Amino acid sequence: MPLNDERPTSTSSGEDQGSDVESSSERCDSMTSTSDLDCSRESFTSDTSSKHCTPSSSPPKTLTLDEVMESARDLSNLSLAREIIVNRNFHVETDSLPQDSLWKAVRDNLHKAFWDILESELNDDPPEYGQAIRLLEEIREILLSFLNPGANRMRTQIMEVLDMDLIRQQADNDAVDIQGLASYIITTMGKMCAPIRDEEIKKLRESSDNIVTLFREIFRVLDLMKADVVNLTINIMRPVLQRQGVEYERATFQSILDKTPNALKHTTSWIKSALEELLAITPKDGLEKGERLVPGPFQVLNTAFLRILTWEYDKSPLPETWMTDETRLREIQWQLQRCQAVNEVLLIIYSTIGGPIQGLSSLSDRLKRMISVLLDGMHGRDFNLEEALEGVSAQICCELNKSLTERNYPSLSPALQATLRGQICSITQEDNPIRTLVEDRVHQYFMALICDPKPQAKLEQVPAGLNAIKPELALLGAKFVSLVNYNKAVYGPFYADIIKKLIFSNISPPPPAANPPQDTAQDSAASN
Structure with missing residues (x-):
């Protein structure tokens, strides 16, 4: 979201x-x-x-705050690596907050406030595009994050179509084609998503909802795609972690020990x-003295x-x-x-x-x-x-x-x-x-x-x-x-x-040997 x-x-x-x-x-x-x-x-x-x-x-x-935070991150990475190695069914989901939790209520209210502001601005005469531009900018960053390092052609195309400076100029002249941009975003998502999300993309293409509801659904599908990317990465990493897990966990714990003796x-x-x-x-029983x-x-x-x-x-x-x-x-x-x-x-x-x-x-x-x-x-x-x-x-x-x-x-x-x-x-x-x-x-x-x-x-x-x-x-x-x-x-x-x-x-340690008795004066005299 x-x-x-x-x-x-x-x-x-x-x-x-x-x-x-x-x-x-x-x-x-x-x-x-x-x-x-x-x-x-x-x-x-x-x-x-x-x-x-x-x-x-x-x-x-004496530990600094940065060292404490770094150790905490190392421990989090250690726990995550162990979970991936031992639990073959480990995966991430987009939303697992309890229905009646305070965090879910706060998050839902913040999201509702965002979409209400967006709808209010687009319904103004003339329309305001402040929230819409921030929305498009975030969508662009999400789409770019899905690309592999060598996908230069698609990266260039996304940057050209979702050119924020150009969109701001169009907004100043009330010439932003929000519907056209949404259509391009959906098409691009269809090229990037896993096959399991094809049905979701199809629903977005056929949607007849207003533009605010459409963007809300776009973000929902983007969240699913983000989880898909993470789960794909986990599946790719699992064999590597299983082969090198012992060395990785030992080295990570050693780094924690170095920072926190x-x-x-x-x-x-x-x-x-x-x-x-x-x-x-x-x-x-049966032991000699001192043993x-x-x-x-x-x-x-x-x-x-x-x-x-x-x-x-x-x-x-x-x-x-x-x-x-x-x-x-x-x-x-x-x-x-x-x-x-x-x-x-x-x-x-x-x-x-x-x-x-x-x-x-x-x-x-x-x-x-x-x-x-x-x-x-x-x-x-x-x-x-x-x-x-x-x-x-x-x-x-x-x-x-x-x-x-x-x-x-x-x-x-x-x-x-x-x-x-x-x-x-x-x-x-x-x-x-x-x-x-x-x-x-x-x-x-x-x-x-x-x-x-x-x-x-x-x-x-x-x-x-x-x-x-x-x-x-x-x-x-x-x-x-x-x-x-x-x-x-x-x-x-x-x-x-x-x-x-x-x-x-x-x-x-073994007890010290007994000191030899000291010669008495008489013994000394006799020896002389």
Whole structure:
């Protein structure tokens, strides 16, 4: 539309597609003693570029507004590149503002005011062409922006027909052929547009509306054409970004780090907490005095990656190296939480009821679908899990009684229904044994995928007790491992430098040798 600062807004449709980057994860390192540190240092630092540094080694720096804005633009470009790479359905649309939003109301009012002024000026006697000339000038710039660098002939023609100086002279003499200029603009748009817009161009040519309405429609189609150009550019860029995405994202993040030395603060804290977790569970038996076991660098990193799967977003921000994937990570986490809850409820049902419902795959599928639907949206702030589980319990009892009756089994007794309801509702407690069991085995499953260099072969190998959600786990596992491997490929050098500093800063130096006893005066005299 006529506002110069308006831009098409980006949207992403369809499911996010996993990155095509091949799995490059390493097997979890075993715990190594301090005597192994030289070997660990050599193998780990071989992939670390000297230009990457952690913020702790950088002196404080005062940032200018320009540097802050430049870093923000770099981060925006980084997020956009990641979205284009991982989401094959990513595209831009011309208008995605909510119908009742304040921004849409303001924009619509400004546009209406513009068109009302234009209509008022053209209806004057003699007509005023101030708004019309500004409109034609903007249309000319849009048309020129569609041209390829070598389209000199069409560029010259547009500049000649939409010669603003000539049009202003014609306006002074009331000799502007607005209708003729509109016809030329529509013809030129027809030569430039994608085939999908041919019908829109045809409608413009056949339009019998007044000149103001016609120009309004011209701008609407120009907006569609602008989105088409952007989407074409995205499609052209995607293969290039997929081939060079790792290098591009790493270089872009390095430029952010150069301008903002503290840009890895949360990443350092995230890795440090993983290291501290491993150190806390390190066995100390059998070690000589002054010797200390430290985890291998890949073990630290894989433990940190697993923490991302259960990140508490309300308590702390994501590490900076994961910010571009926050939406995808949240979606994986929400789906995984619901899958775990479904599995927990099913385990309770089958352990409580037992034989009469064993081996009935159709009943299991019905229960699974029903529980999943009733727990949909459980990650929402307004979702009451206890109330939802009460509803789940009631529906389950009805479904079980129906199934039992159909197969000539007695219905569930009131006492058994109360027991079942109580056990299902108790999974809201963090120390619930069924909940703890399911969560531990889900973590084992994802850790095995993260540590394996070929995780695709293990997607279907779910731990015992998780078979009910095996398809969902395999899908979520593939998505998460794809994100992890791509993240590792991009930010590996940064992680390497952070872990190296953290590991060696946690190694206490050996205690100093005991000082030899001082000779006494008597010993000295005796020796003399």
